[in-house]
Amino acid sequence: MQKSTLNDTPLASRLHIAIFGRRNAGKSSLINAITNQDIALVSSVAGTTTDPVFKAMELLPIGPVVIIDTAGIDDEGELGELRIKKTYQVLNKTDLAVLIIDGGMGVTGYDLEILERIREKNIPVVGVINKSDVAGYTPEEKETWEKRLGLKLVEVSALKRQGIEELKREIINKAPSSFAERPLIGDLIAPGDFVVLVVPIDKAAPKGRLILPQQQTIRDVLDHGAIAVVTKETELKETLKNLAKKPRIVVTDSQAFARVAQDTPRDIPMTSFSILFARYKGDLAQLVEGVKAIKNLKPGDRVLIAEACTHHRQKDDIGTVKIPRWLTQILGFDLDYTWTSGFGFPENLDEIKLVIHCGGCMINTKEMMYRLSLLKQKGIPVVNYGVFIAYATGILERALEPIPEAASLLSPES
Structure with missing residues (x-):
């Protein structure tokens, strides 16, 4: 390599x-x-x-x-x-x-x-x-x-x-000999495969560039001899229709999960950038396990929404607007939210009942694993954006299917 x-x-x-x-x-x-x-x-x-x-x-x-x-x-x-x-x-x-x-x-x-x-x-x-x-x-x-x-x-x-x-x-x-050996997408594809990457271009998208998870995934696809096909969610149907062969996998921004799941035939594997990053930098099993805590939340419970980067908040921001709205729709009542962003992570987590973390593209594996181990030690469930959004849109099982080790992570009641 x-x-x-x-x-x-x-x-x-x-x-x-x-x-x-x-x-x-x-x-x-x-x-x-x-x-x-x-x-x-x-x-x-x-x-x-x-x-x-x-x-x-x-x-x-x-x-x-x-x-x-x-x-x-x-x-x-x-x-x-x-x-x-x-x-x-x-x-x-x-x-x-x-x-x-x-x-x-x-x-x-x-x-x-x-x-x-x-x-x-x-x-x-x-x-x-x-x-x-x-x-x-x-x-x-x-x-x-x-x-x-x-x-x-x-x-x-x-x-x-x-x-x-x-x-x-x-x-x-x-130096740790195993450093950076975790797979991103390369182990899920083969040389010559078509990989369709769905990249929404909306108000939250950075002007003139792609966000880091999208860039890294494209690079990993190319490094493994596969063919990256990049499209917007509005053009996905047409893109799939015009490909010479069926793509090996479709990877989407989590916020477009619902539409992409609808427009991607069931026989084509589908997941998100955030779920790929969940195993690349974190502990996918722990993040999927955290989903089970959502249904046990009670009115007024405190939820921490943690982002590893700082960015300008948009009108319909995912962390401050969309995720709280999804939780209210799922549970039927309001929760108490607190937010954190950047390289810092709260020390006082005593009242937190659930953490919803971003994909973690701006922090290294060591930092992400530290945060996850801290939460595990304190018995606080955690999910990341991709896992949560897949759950909220009812397609978590499908989003995990492309990842072999994820097959047994969901129990029937999840």
Whole structure:
């Protein structure tokens, strides 16, 4: 299979490497050394990095990665506490952690605390001693630090860019071997297949471009030697009529489910971009299981509608208008809604009875799986947009049929 390159890999699909350490340990300098660019602000003033900074690059032979610079884990004051909180939140999207030890300070309680949190989340970690050219520590001290951490430490000088190639090799060795191996659509099609992609162009559609799930699905179809046929829902009937052979599958935007299901012959498999993303980045079984909780909701129950991106709300917005309207039609009463958007996710979920999450195209698999595992731990059911809309329009079973592992997810009562 051809390796992805920086130009064709969306941010959320790249390996996320986060750099952690105390203030002035040299995190920003290390990022500049790894990327061979001056992209991170470097200063002798402690606490220069205040918010996580994301840099996309290519690290061969891994391929496209995102390197994340974080605030110091020993920051101080009220603002410092907020910065530390953001640093810890980065762990939820981290695929591989790099822990920097200041060679002049040695291992501190702050280093041990962040390392414990990294290991609690089963994140592979690379240890680094920075300032190896000026710190003046002894081999015995280095050995003691390694024993305290239970971690091999690579010696580098970020300022002089020494030891960087060895560090890169260690990062490559520790990178998760199974990263990005989840299928999107390639395992459902064969070379030469026709794949019809239904892309509504309405007020909510971005001007002059397609949304990310549509782009990624088209690319995956092409990468697997199949033929992508893109049409609007209003032209689907005519498109199917004029194809030289029956398409292998029809994939639609979930909001057009009802019309697409009506216009697609029953012998042609059909699903949605959002359902494909449910297994690509999340846990399809958990999301389908969440459907069963809908009928158990009671008037006034609180429902969280979570989106991983921020966008301009349209008049008939899916998250704030359409989904609440569907739920009212299904249940016959009103619920109490709360909304969240962007990279943040609420910590207080105590009163939430159901979460309806977007497809998650703007966050990586690590972040999506963190959110799902958090909800599972708290016993809060969750569905995503595609699964919910298929359920609301009465075609969930049909929408899951093209995915082999989904065959047993629905029980008769669902």
